[in-house]
Amino acid sequence: MKLLESSRFEALSSALSAGTGDCAISGRIESYSCKLAGADKAQYKRLATRGSPHDLQALSPSPATATFSRSLSGDEEGMLCDTISRKTLFYLKATLNSAFHDYDFSNAKSHEFSKEPSLQWVMQQVDANLSAVAGDQYRSLRGPVWAAIDDEIGMADCDIYSYNPDLASDPFGEPGCLWSFNYFLYNRKLKRIVFFTCRAINPIYAADSGVDFAMDEDEDIY
Template sequence: MKYLEYTPLDRINDFLSRVTLGQRTIEGCLEAYSCKHTGTDKKLSLSLENEILDHLGKSSDTDSSSPVEYLFSRSSRKTLIYLLLILHHMYPDFDFSAVRVHEFFTEESWDSFKQIFDVYMLEASKEWLQENEGGSLLETLYKALDEVVKLSECEIYSYNNPDADADPLLEKGAIWSYHFFFYNRKLKRVVSFRFSCLSTLVSEGFHLDESSLEEDGEIFDGMDM
């Protein structure tokens, strides 16, 4: 997977690297990748494919409700492998098992993404409007994504590992965190977008217990997700 540079993404990344809200910071990062194999990608891709096929061969459950059912489709396996290759590039020291991780991906729509973004990035969006003219943060994000991966042709996936202690994507001190992938099959291109809210107390070395995190989380209570 080859990292691609796009100026519209850089502008948003620069903003999301410095949003401070009292004892919390909002961080975000957009990264574009070509799905063309580079370096060890081909070897890793083959290894992941064999891992999946071996697992399918051992599974006798082909019911439509089975979590591995969609992996019988070669196209679905290919999509999963692309997403896993990107994760490998982002976190090279972590072993992403295709059999284990595939359950962490959920297909989304732009509307479901927008709903999450509108709720959790509300304060960051206000900061954006104070610094920028000519459109909201979401509108700017939409235009940037559309330029890079043509949103109307995209498949959107979210990543959520239920085991926070074993999730390399979850940063220390994270109050909440989201990771989305915008995949254009025709262009063979993916944009990864992760954004999170971090406690500055943790980053500054202070101890933060669970009750403190719960208090921070209360700002979202009552919001319709």
């Protein structure tokens, strides 16, 4: 996956990475092209030899869409879940590999990902998390964040996925991480993914995580 340079995203990522008083925030917004080259292209060719790129695999249900249906016996409940093509799953894992160079997500399973039900739900979750820890600082940044993402990817035309790994493979699983999210906005027509990732860190661990925690609570976030 090729990182598409964006000074606008770089500025917003810097603004999202700051201390608030109760915790430190580390955020990144990056855009990637799905046009494969080099190692990604070779790996995809190897994947294609093991089955059709359009074969479907099960995703974990999103918390917003987890629904249950009664089995025929009426005694058990089964989870209804979304599916993802092997090709799209490859794009998501390749994006993670590009974003987190110290980790290898090649063997990540489809059940570590979810398809989100709507853009509005994702925006509400992001806004709720960041507003809870950054308050007015994030509320002043909210408009520029979503406008930049929309200009880059056309949010209304995207499928949105999230990555929810187990603790052993979570790049944010280090001590002090209070919460994290990893969202992929995938526009098939543009062959592009915008990756929006963020974590909140206990201030005791903030220095070790490389987040500047020196910002005063009343200081503007950007």
